[in-house]
Amino acid sequence: MSKIKLSEATKELAFQMEEREKRAAELIIANKELGFQNDEKEKRAAELFIANKELIFQNDEKEKRAAELLIANKELIFQNNEKEKRAAELLTANKELESFTYISSHDLQEPLRKIQTFSTRLISEESHNLSERGKEYVLRMNEAANRMQNLIADLLTYSQSTTTEQKFESISLKAIIEDVKKDFSEDIANKNAEIKVQEIYDAPIIRFQFRQLLYNIIGNSLKFSKPDVAPEILIWSRIIIGSNDINAKLKAGQAYCHLTISDNGIGFMPQYKEYIFELFKRLHDNEKIIGTGIGLAIVKKIVENHNGVITATGELNNGASFDIYIPTS
Amino acid sequence: MTNIFLADDDADDRLFFEDALKELAIPTELTLSRNGLELMSNLETLTHHPPPHVIFLDLNMPLKDGLQCLQEIRNTPKLKDIPVVIFSTTANVDTVNKTYEQGANYYICKPPSFALLVKAIERVLSLEMWQAPKTPKEKYLLAIA
Numbered sequence: 001m002s003k004i005k006l007s008e009a010t011k012e013l014a015f016q017m018e019e020r021e022k023r024a025a026e027l028i029i030a031n032k033e034l035g036f037q038n039d040e041k042e043k044r045a046a047e048l049f050i051a052n053k054e055l056i057f058q059n060d061e062k063e064k065r066a067a068e069l070l071i072a073n074k075e076l077i078f079q080n081n082e083k084e085k086r087a088a089e090l091l092t093a094n095k096e097l098e099s100f101t102y103i104s105s106h107d108l109q110e111p112l113r114k115i116q117t118f119s120t121r122l123i124s125e126e127s128h129n130l131s132e133r134g135k136e137y138v139l140r141m142n143e144a145a146n147r148m149q150n151l152i153a154d155l156l157t158y159s160q161s162t163t164t165e166q167k168f169e170s171i172s173l174k175a176i177i178e179d180v181k182k183d184f185s186e187d188i189a190n191k192n193a194e195i196k197v198q199e200i201y202d203a204p205i206i207r208f209q210f211r212q213l214l215y216n217i218i219g220n221s222l223k224f225s226k227p228d229v230a231p232e233i234l235i236w237s238r239i240i241i242g243s244n245d246i247n248a249k250l251k252a253g254q255a256y257c258h259l260t261i262s263d264n265g266i267g268f269m270p271q272y273k274e275y276i277f278e279l280f281k282r283l284h285d286n287e288k289i290i291g292t293g294i295g296l297a298i299v300k301k302i303v304e305n306h307n308g309v310i311t312a313t314g315e316l317n318n319g320a321s322f323d324i325y326i327p328t329s
Numbered sequence: 330m331t332n333i334f335l336a337d338d339d340a341d342d343r344l345f346f347e348d349a350l351k352e353l354a355i356p357t358e359l360t361l362s363r364n365g366l367e368l369m370s371n372l373e374t375l376t377h378h379p380p381p382h383v384i385f386l387d388l389n390m391p392l393k394d395g396l397q398c399l400q401e402i403r404n405t406p407k408l409k410d411i412p413v414v415i416f417s418t419t420a421n422v423d424t425v426n427k428t429y430e431q432g433a434n435y436y437i438c439k440p441p442s443f444a445l446l447v448k449a450i451e452r453v454l455s456l457e458m459w460q461a462p463k464t465p466k467e468k469y470l471l472a473i474a
Contacts, residue, residue, distance in 0.1 A: 102421075109418045113441050114341050120442040149441060156419070 101159035105152045115145045154294035161209060161301045168204040177235060180214045187222050191231055198236035203257035203326040205306060213302045216295040217322055221263035223289060232264045239328060249309045255328045262321035267314040276312060331357045331454060336368035337387040349447045365393025369401060372408055383453060385416045403432040412458030420470055429469050434458050437471045449473040
């Protein structure tokens with residue numbers, strides 16, 4: 001081997017060594033870089049992991065809420081259904097009650113009419129065959145039958161005050177009052193009664209029902225008058241705005257026609273101011289004042305049909321007064 | 330002789346009616362029917378007889394009720410002009426309206442005494458109903474007092 005060749009080989013070796021070291025240094029750098037990138041990736045991964053957990057938690061929460069909402073919804077639907085069921089049941093029950101009242105009243109009239117007709121025939125055709133006492137009995141029987149007839153007629157009116165078609169019209173209240181006055185003309189003349197109609201504002205009403213209402217109240221005023229005092233009935237109306245101060249049942253801000261009918265009759269004890277509106281409730285026996293206990297129940301029902309409110313105030317032996325509030329729209 | 334028809338399923342009411350007719354000053358002939366079917370078949374024989382002056386028609390009857398009879402009568406050419414007076418226990422607004430629309434001439438509630446029944450029949454017989462124009466609605470329900 002020549003010397004030259006040796007030295008060249010050594011040079012070559014040195015060069016290669018240097019190259020290798022360079023590579024190694026580059027590798028170290030690359031390695032470091034890789035390590036750094038790895039760290040970053042792990043950091044990201046950890047962050048992602050946290051974010052993921054958060055997301056899962058949020059998702060869970062959402063599902064929980066959704067489930068809760070579903071339950072609440074179901075509950076609401078159930079409650080709604082129940083309410084609808086109840087309403088339907090109530091409607092059916094009401095209808096049944098009305099048709100029951102109607103049918104029973106109608107069917108009750110027939111045998112009653114027989115009693116009336118036979119008893120009047122007994123009096124008119126057979127009275128020569130009857131003792132004075134016998135005649136008295138038959139007369140009393142006839143009177144009782146007549147009372148029953150009134151009762152049935154009133155009950156029929158009561159049951160019809162919701163069933164019949166309801167059409168609201170703007171009609172002059174004054175005209176209806178005049179109409180009712182005509183019905184009582186005989187009574188008014190006999191008792192020397194005075195019905196004073198002052199300023200009257202109108203409201204949308206169901207004509208025949210309101211006529212019935214006025215008929216019953218004015219009729220009561222004439223009936224429950226003091227025996228020795230000429231009846232005085234005062235009727236007037238004005239427009240008011242509903243507020244709790246006037247009556248808790250009025251809708252605040254709603255305009256009402258406020259109709260007042262007051263008299264100077266025998267009145268009633270204040271504790272009965274709600275009792276008198278109940279069906280069949282009476283404050284007097286038939287010995288003193290004949291009645292069925294249905295009149296004011298009809299009045300109340302009619303006021304309710306008009307979405308209105310009625311109150312009564314009275315004092316024993318010091319007149320009665322009825323306040324009726326009917327919405328103007 | 331005034332020829333009168335009465336359709337009523339109630340025996341007492343038929344008896345009252347017969348007796349009431351006897352109280353009248355004018356002579357009458359009464360044809361009784363116990364239900365709507367009987368009334369319609371009685372009216373069938375009309376082709377051989379002069380038609381009745383008036384038919385008193387109860388509403389609640391078995392087999393065929395008064396309202397059905399009224400419809401049939403008004404839809405049968407040879408019967409349609411016969412005056413029909415509804416004779417019922419009650420005057421429910423709906424029933425009064427329905428019978429008026431179906432062409433009945435008058436509506437009377439069976440009165441609660443014999444004297445009033447006589448009065449009611451007298452009143453109906455005094456009314457001019459043959460060929461008369463339709464009764465105004467406000468006069469349709471006859472009040473007997």
